Amino acid sequence: MRIYIREKTGRKFFIPVPLSIAGAACKIANFVFKRVDKHIDAQTKEILDCIDFDELARSLKHLKGYKGLKMVEVKSQEGDKITIIL
Numbered sequence: 001m002r003i004y005i006r007e008k009t010g011r012k013f014f015i016p017v018p019l020s021i022a023g024a025a026c027k028i029a030n031f032v033f034k035r036v037d038k039h040i041d042a043q044t045k046e047i048l049d050c051i052d053f054d055e056l057a058r059s060l061k062h063l064k065g066y067k068g069l070k071m072v073e074v075k076s077q078e079g080d081k082i083t084i085i086l
Contacts, residue, residue: 001071001086008079019060019086026057 001022005013030053037045063069063086072084 004083006081023057023060026053029053
């Protein structure tokens with residue numbers, strides 16, 4: 001997976017993220033969030049409770065067959081742009 005960030009100032013960033021590492025991060029996310037549960041505010045906790053990280057990790061395995069797929073393309077009113085491509 002490749003993450004491209006372009007700021008309105010012209011600065012560009014490229015972040016390569018292997019799908020295997022993203023999947024492993026999703027698998028350990030539940031464990032980590034249970035440990036830091038006391039230190040998270042209520043609004044953030046409510047959002048994180050809606051995400052099934054185990055299902056997300058399984059979904060990443062299936063996405064390996066769709067290389068080149070543009071998953072996210074967001075442009076802000078200020079001119080910043082974020083694109084995520086498999």
